[in-house]
Amino acid sequence: MPEPVSSAYRLTEHARLDARNTFGVPARAPMLVEVTDTAALPELFGYAMLRAADLLLLGGGSNLLFAGDAPGAVLALQTRRITLLDETDHTAIVRADAGVVWHEFVLWTLGHGLTGLENLALIPGTVGAAPIQNIGAYGVEVREHVRQVQAFDRHAGNFVTLDAAACAFGYRDSLFKHDGDRYVVTEVEFALPRRFQPRLDYAGIGEELHAMGVTAAPRASQVAEAVMRIRRRKLPDPTLVGNAGSFFKNPIVPAAQAETLLAAHPALPVFRGADAGSRKLSAAWLIDQCGFKGHRDGDAGVSASHALVLVNHGAATGLQLLGLAHRIADAVQARFGVAIEPEPRIVGATW
Ligand code: EPU
DSSP, rough: OOBBSSEEEEEEEEEOOOOGGGEEEEEEEEEEEESSSSGGGGTTTTHHHHTTTTTTESSOOOOOOOOEOOOOOOEOOOEEEEEEEEEEEEEOOOOEEEBBBBHHHHHHHHHHTOOGGGGTTOOOSSTTTTTTTTTTEEEEEEEGGGGEEEETTTTEEEEEEEEEEEEEOOOOOOHHHTTTTOEEEEEEEEESSSSSSOOOSSSHHHHHHHHOOSSSSSSSSHHHHHHHHHHHHHOOOOSSEEEESSBOOEEEEEEHHHHHHHHOOTTOOOEEEESTTEEEEEHHHHHTTTOTOOOOHHHEEEEOOOEEEEEOOOOHHHHHHHHHHHHHHHHHHHSSSOOOOOSSEEESSOO
């Protein structure tokens, strides 16, 4: 490996990752590579340790569970630029570095009179991680505003630009989740409308705006404020209690199965799926019905405010949290015949 200090990157051997995962579970990596200038990536990927299949790309650590130590090197981009590239009356093109904190980016866009990302306020993580799982909340997914993604292609050894179609976005899904860390996302370009078109399809937002006293056409910053208020109320703050947001994805099932379940459980929340033949079920509701909301196995638990969120009450290990997740999934399978799958990436174990 190269000299441990360069102006473009920093290397730490036997690095602790406890503070780099929002579950706050103990984990280590044999080597942590923190990159402040992505121009160094071609050089860095010349070294076997970074080319190895077990390299882990780490963003804000808000969508992963360390069930064990990272087996190989961990790469974290710490790049921070945001650039307004182009602007018309209708749209602005903004490029942000992968290392920018997502919520800070949302606030930057709002501060510059740009709209479109307000429903995605307060989602933990980084800009670079946003396209990987196609972050979404309150009726909006980031794919609606991603113009293109710049990435370092570890197979080809060069930088590539992928347009939105090439990213193959789906519900909490994209190309980047499937290609075994082939791509290191370095920058994301967004197309953001100048004229605000509020997206209030998620019922709770309208109610929250009302509670805030906003009765006429809301401004984007007010929608963002409403989203932040809902999130702060419903989702535990990872700086106070370790968690990774929704631990399970909402399961997609055939429409006929959803009908059968609905006949037996009329209160089950059912949403449209990606096509006419599929439906999305509320994993939170299924887990809640199995009695897990607020449940604790020692320090591994389920949030008392949202059944979809696993929490670390202090000293839980990743393996304990994973064990609890399996017990929850088994209970949902036994009671409803529905398989639920984790949303975060699990490191050091397979689901
Ligand atoms: N519900 C329960 N018990 C609970 C919580 C919710 O029964 O403890 C039921 C309620 O009936 C509620 C329904 O579940 O109406 C849906 O709950 P919510 O609106 O909170 O949405 P969700 O489907 O649980 C998804 C995303 C969240 C996102 C919200 C809002 C996934 C896996 N999760 O949660 O994203 O913030 O919608 O759009 O798609 C995340 O991905 O980390 C995340 C927090």
